[in-house]
Structure formats: C-alpha cells, structure tokens
Amino acid sequence: MERVHRLERRKIRIATRALSERRRWRRMALPMEGRMLLENGRECGVDVIDVSPGGLFVRSDLRPRMGGRIVLILDRLGRIEVDVVRKELTRFAGVIKATDRKRDRLADALTWFDAQRKYGLQDDRRAPRERRSGRVRATFADGLVTQARLIDVSDVGANVESLERPKIGEGVCLDGRPGRVARRHESGFAVAYDTCALTDDGRPARAGVTPA
16 A cells, blocks of 8 residues: 555656646747648648747647657757647647757747847848957946857857857847847857947946936
8 A cells, every 4th residue: 555655656746847847948929830740641731829948839730649749840940859748629739859958959049039039139140150260358238248259250240159158138249249149059159239229338238228
C-alpha cells in the first residue's frame, strides 16, 4: 500500500513540474503561416494563432491524430516537431519537442519578432554585412558603459562580441549611434539601428519613455 502511495505522489510531482514548465512560457499572438506534415505523409497549410517556446496553437484544414507527432515548417521559424495535446474542429494545440539549446534560440527569435512588431525595428540581417574588427563603446539604457568587439556591420545594424547579455529589444548605443538589441548569440549580440532619441547624458531612451 505504501508503495502505491509513493507511486501516486511521484506522478503528482511529475505532473506538477510539467504544468509549471508549460506556464513559465508566455504565449505570444504572432501570426505566421507554414506547412504541416502528418505522420501518414499528408500535408496542408497552417496558420499559427499563438506560440511560445514550449508550444503553439494552430489552425489547419487537416486534423492531426491526438497524441501524434507532426512536423511544422513555419515562416521565420523553420522546422519544428510538435506533439498534439488538444484538438478542436479546425484548430489544435501542441507541445514543441526540442533540446534546451534549440528552445533558447526559439525563445530569442520569438522575443525579437515581438519586439520588432512593438517597436518597428528593422532586421539587421536583411542588409549586406561587412566584416569588421576593432572596439566600439556600448552604452545601455541603464547607464552601463562597456567595450565591445565588432564582428560585422551593415547600414542598418552591427554585430558585436561582448560579455554583456542585454535583453532583445533593449536600447543600446554603439559609439553614439542608437539602436535596439535585435538578437543574441553565444559570443554577444546584434543591434538594429533606429532613430530613437537620446537622453541628455547620451544614453538610449527606454522604450515608451520620452527623454526630457
């Protein structure tokens, strides 16, 4: 009897951890189109309703099998494997199956898309880039000033090596030119230049704040 109770308590702990894991990811309403590949080889177009690094809610003409694993190929996100956990008439919810590293990259990408929509940022990767070397002065919105090493630059942004890990969408000036963090990578971050105003002491204005 005690063994049964221990097993039930273990199941409860596992379920609680899984629920907590799902809730810690914020769902974002980021509409995007793509294709769905079913287990039986059929495929159709899909529209993403909302998405997080842990899961997504999708509209499609075909209904995947409950508990089945499908493949979604989405605009801007690429190939994602998904386990179907809930179905409606023309919509379904799924849990994204990915390694921690891939999930972190997905979280960065989704955060960037959200910031791009909110602040009207340009993607620094759309313009031709030129390899550069040397150091630049990075000034963050909280007043922190540090040195970063250039990796490459373009007309709309720059990619730098830095020990700092600013959030995507955070304001930063590189050698006095204002912009916002567009993406992060293992050795630093990339900045998309913008025309945001500067504060009196040369720091980038925080989002939604007009400098005096």
